Amino acid sequence: MKYVTLSLWMAPEIRHPMHQFVMDHDGYEASYLLRWNDMGAEVQTLLFHVDGWPVEPYQTALEHAPRVEEYALSTCPDDSFYLYVRGRPTEPDTELIDALTRTGLVLVSPVAYRVDGTVGLTLVGPGGTVQQAVETVPDGVSVDVREVGEYDSRRLDTGSALTVRQFEAVAAAVDCGYYANPREGGVDDVADRLGCAPGTAAEHLRKAEAHVMSALLNQRTGPA
Template identity: 45%
Template sequence: MKYARLRIQHTQEARHPMHAFEMEHDRIEYAELHHWNMVFDDTNSFVFRVRGDPDPFRAKLESRDATVSYSLTPVSNGVFYCCVRERVRETDEGYINAFARGSLVVVPPITFNPDGTTDLTVVGTSADVSAAVENLPTGMHATVRSVGPYRRRSRVGSPQLTDRQRAAVDAAIEHGYYNSPRDGTVEDVATTLDIAPGTAAEHLRKAEATVMRHVLSHE
């Protein structure tokens, strides 16, 4: 059993309209797909976690012919959740079918990045992981960011990082800050997040401390 962390590049035509909207709207920071239910009536239901203003998000959902129904939670600390049922596009069906095979399981969340890429983790046999990567529909291409044996221990919950701490860690990974030898710097993280280097360093220290406490407390 293998895991693979994938980054999916989408052409403009293959990108989901809501993802394109999130990229372009300055009042939506990012969205993550946490839960989904594929049903056999040509619709899908999803639960998204979104950081940003729900008003333009709501307006976009209402303007789409594909939206069957939706509901939004109240905003808490800048975050709201959206449960939406929508009609399946042909591109979406090809994307879903690429990962609906054999042993393969998609592990949430799926993250929709501001640059138009999508990050997700899959678990399954090597053959099924490879088949998913090779059978993405036209307009999509997968980059394998990491791969290895799936040996995750059973744990209660996960380390609770703040959004800024998680963003700092994501930026640090992207820049190779945790590589050996180290490729990136705190200054790289600060530039990506448009914050002071001291603030970036503090986010990373607190995130690392939280993760280490979580690991030790569940040994």
């Protein structure tokens, strides 16, 4: 059983307006599609975790987003929030879903709608079927195959929730010796490599570490 990790880029004219909102507004890193009902349904019900703040501008944009029929928000203490939404997919949405969820393939959550405009996702299934899905994505969607291999959920799930910026922060921290013993670099060094303020670098690292540690605990099958 194979997996393939893809990075999709959707043309602006077919990109969902709420993904565009995340790209256009400071304070938002990504939105993660966590759960969904029948993705081929005329009206879909979806659960997102939005890594961003404040919630009010996002809610205002959601009120004006086309095809959204119902939604509910639940805020978290770490400057993020959950979004329950019911809405009607566009024709390009339906075509993309058909290509990626054809018989024999499983779409693994989360699906990451990132601030750089890409959509990160993982498919699992027979190798030939995975290749067919990549070849049949609709016009206006470009596909970058990031990784292919034998499926191991423990390996994939640990890093899948990181945003691009969080991953860059962790990579910079490892490179400068932030995690070395004894420590060779500090948050200021990470910030210099990222080109951001030390407080911003520290926040990226904190969120990345929280995601990874939570994933490791969830993978533990023995008694606590």
